[in-house]
Amino acid sequence: MSTQNEEQKVKPDTIQQKPKKKVSKKKRKAIAAKAIELLKQQFPKTFMDGDDIKPLKVGIQEDIVAMLKLMPKRPIACYACRLAVIHYANQIEYKKALFQPDAYRINLKGEQAEKVTDAHAEHANERYAQMLEQQKAKEKQQQRCQRSSA
Numbered sequence: 001m002s003t004q005n006e007e008q009k010v011k012p013d014t015i016q017q018k019p020k021k022k023v024s025k026k027k028r029k030a031i032a033a034k035a036i037e038l039l040k041q042q043f044p045k046t047f048m049d050g051d052d053i054k055p056l057k058v059g060i061q062e063d064i065v066a067m068l069k070l071m072p073k074r075p076i077a078c079y080a081c082r083l084a085v086i087h088y089a090n091q092i093e094y095k096k097a098l099f100q101p102d103a104y105r106i107n108l109k110g111e112q113a114e115k116v117t118d119a120h121a122e123h124a125n126e127r128y129a130q131m132l133e134q135q136k137a138k139e140k141q142q143q144r145c146q147r148s149s150a
Contacts, residue, residue, distance in 0.1 A: 028083055035084035038076050039064070045110025053093045055105040057113040061085045067108065092131045098124030 023031070040047040043064075048054065057063070064081050068074045076084070088094060097103060103116040116124075 032083040032087035035080040055098050057105045057107045095124045095128040
């Protein structure tokens with residue numbers, strides 16, 4: 001997760017246009033986080049938090065870009081949109097949603113668009129297990145650091 005300081009460093013024009021220089025991983029995460037917040041406002045039935053997260057329709061990024069191009073003033077650039085969708089889909093809750101029984105992907109209206117394929121569900125299950133392991137290892141490391149500093 002990005003910190004408040006990182007989010008404050010993201011200028012509005014970075015969200016609305018692709019940066020001219022290569023952007024650090026830390027800044028890309030901050031751009032993605034800000035862009036996700038904008039997408040949640042624009043598409044509240046599609047972009048959700050926690051247990052409410054649903055798998056997104058394959059190709060939803062192109063749908064978002066098409067909708068954004070119809071707006072007179074785009075609140076988010078294609079670059080930031082791409083980062084946001086990638087970041088959103090790499091959340092542990094998203095991976096979990098993919099391998100639930102009878103999982104369906106949703107469109108920008110929050111309606112069922114297509115069933116999650118078995119291959120996608122299997123991959124998500126594997127990735128979810130990896131993410132849980134990484135999370136547990138990180139927690140153990142933090143506990144060790146706390147014990148050694150006490």
